Amino acid sequence: MRPTPSIPLPYAGSLTDVAGIEVGHFSDTRRPTGCTVILAREGAVGGVDVRGAAPGTRETDLLSPGNLVQQVHGVMLAGGSAWGLAAAEGAMRWLEERGVGMDVRFGTLPIVPAAVLFDLPMGDARIRPDAEAGYAACEAASKQAPAEGNVGAGSGALVGKLFGVDRAMKGGIGCASVTVGGVTVGALIACNALGDVIDPDTAQVVAGARTADGRSLLDTRRALMRGDVPKPLLAGTNTTLGVVATDAVLTKVQANRLAMAAHDGLARSINPVHTMSDGDTLFALATCRVPLEGNAPGMTVLSAMAAEVVAIATVRAVRAARSVTLGDWHIPSAVEFAGA
Template sequence: MPESTARRPRRHGGAITDVAGIEVGHFTDARRPTGCSVVLTRAGAVAGVDVRGAAPGTRETDLLAPENLVDRVHAITLAGGSAWGLDAASGVMRWLEERGVGFDVRVGRLPIVPAAVLFDILVGDAAIRPDAAAGYAACEAASTRRPAEGNVGAGAGAAVGKIFGIDRAMKGGIGTASVTVDGVTVGALIACNALGDVVDPDTAQVIAGARTPNGNKLFDTRRALLRGVAPKPLLAGTNTTIGVIATDAVITKVQARKLAQMAHDGLARSINPVHTMSDGDTLFSLGTGASGKTLGMMTLGTLFAEATARAVVNAVRAAQGLRIGALHLPSAADLAAAR
């Protein structure tokens, strides 16, 4: 299924697991390209969320509003499978409950596990999607090691650049990166299944996305739309970039919400167009407080956006090309090698 690829450009360094208190695990379904990824914070972490896409698939996001009661979560689940994939979070809850992790409700421990999903069911058999067993398996695989990137977990069936049809799209994936300033680390894990193109913010060059009609080159969606090229009719919600940005800084729940908002600046720098009517772009923020420090919101917000943009770029640079049936999704490395 994955094609051999040429030498890849150097990816950004670091990982979300550089943040103390964070573990990551993937489950990738062997039957078709789909899966789920879990970010565990067993000791609990202050959390926030910001949903910018118009077609989200989410679970337990209302409780993250600053005015609501619960101020800590124990995991975040990212999954393929569209709304069906939200079932993966049930398996994460079961895994945590078995280990005594959760919010004390006197009669037991209730794990708080928000989740978001992306639409990957055009790739292979749509009846196969992440379920509770997949979420449980992702937890079993979790560790503090650098997570695998590309065609794994929630990024297994991801594609980017579908605005002119999936037959002209490219392979998306999942990526991670981190940034450290003055003893405070911010790391991101992003599953990129965007409608738009992925752009390297450092060079402003499109690196993956919609291809020309012959499929051999990048089309550059932004410039094509500005020329008046019409997109294909789109089914709402058939895309979406989702992710988690974590820090070991000490933050409040109000700050967590604001940092999730600022992290979307990283999506805007690395995906174009972004936050569309056919995307459910959702980013979660986590603060473990393990460093005992804070940098102030100006610097933290900058780091959240930077880690997000770098993780998006890593997601498509780590991806491998995919052939499944008549569908061909080349990777960024495939197109670069063909030039």
């Protein structure tokens, strides 16, 4: 496994710009896979929206507005397909050891929803994130801006697989944040999309399916519209995951609406998105530090902010990624294709 160097991107903000949020990565050195934990030790009102048709998730039902639990203490994003859900157990153990969680009389119970992406083509598929990996990600968590690119849950991510994984490009992790009227919204995205990643400002493909000779970007949308036939797909072999967080005071209903609006950012930056072979899932966390009163932005503005940071973070995920060579298989990055 030989990754190429990446070129640092200008800082565009981070999920950790939201007060009360920490992020930690675990990247497995044995093959490209890993997990990323988002911690809210003081608790955060949570929401989720699952748009892909092939999700791999844990404890997402409890985030429904009609269900009892009001706060979560972390979110785990992991590679390894459904096996990777075990990483959440490590986060629960780490938080319990520190007395973080919900008092259930017989113990302190950390609430850690999780979602996974499919990165099994990258190396030995028997190696996937487990409870120890999740624990290690928590050990690495901090309030500093997390690394982007080939790290954590984005370690084995690929994009542009509709015409075969051999014509794909490297995906990864990206972050962004924006502050309006004293309220901050941040996003972290692990992009492992079936479709291409698009720069929403230029409508140009940044990374995705390549032509048969591997030397140029195909443009999946146009290829499909002219009748090119995609390769048969195994459901769930892709998926873009992410967390949107804000320091605004939100209810559980509002947190779920924020997660829904955040998917607009994926729709701007991935094409096609939310497919039958993706499990696209976005979580929303509100640390409730800033009341929505006075001149503070309301839900309409917060929703626009969420979509914006998700779109930016998705593009950064591929621009921060590095090319990887596994034996005879070379997976190029957006930087390599740009000639940087």
